Amino acid sequence: MELDKIKEILDKEPEEAVEDILADVEKRYGEVPYIINFMKDMPELFVSRMIYENSVMREFKRMDPKTVELICIAVASALRCEHCMKTHVRVAKRLGVSKEEIFDSILIASTISTAAVLAEGTRSVDAEFNESNSGLSNSNCAICNINSELPEED
Structure with missing residues (x-):
């Protein structure tokens, strides 16, 4: 979404900004999806989410x-x-x-x-049955970055 369009939305009263965004969503989708409809009564969350979503999903030209x-x-x-x-x-x-x-x-x-x-x-199977696996596992979880310290089963 272009910065001028974002500024225009942010300069409006929250209720007016929500109405304009909902009209745009309905024009683009042919409907207002449930999540968007659910959030419309929370302008502070709705407007920022929709600006982000439109910037990512609708406004780039690639x-x-x-x-x-x-x-x-x-x-x-x-x-x-x-x-x-x-x-x-x-x-x-x-x-x-x-x-x-x-x-x-x-x-x-x-x-x-x-x-x-x-x-x-x-x-996981390879790591568990690997011959060189001794004692504690030293691998960090790529998602949570927590070091697994489970002892090896006997």
Whole structure:
């Protein structure tokens, strides 16, 4: 989202800014998704979230709207978010994305999801059964950065 547009939104009264954003969302999506509708009564959170979301998903020029929706569908599928899936499939359909293109994005997401499960699972099995594993594990969790200090089972 361009800085001038952000400044214009922030200069409005909160209720007016919310109304304008909701109208824009409905124009773009053809509906107002549940989360957006839920947050509309909290302007201080709603406006900042929508500015961020629009900056990331709608305003940059490197990807067309169909590609953005296919990515949304793939991620929603991988995360198993039924509500996001339904919304983004409807939006993609309105944009002219074919059923086959939508299915392809779901297939790609399932392949990556499966690979992620296999990558984590096989590394854990390998680490546990590795011959050179002695005493305490020294590996940090890549997500939480907590050092695992579980003793090796006898």
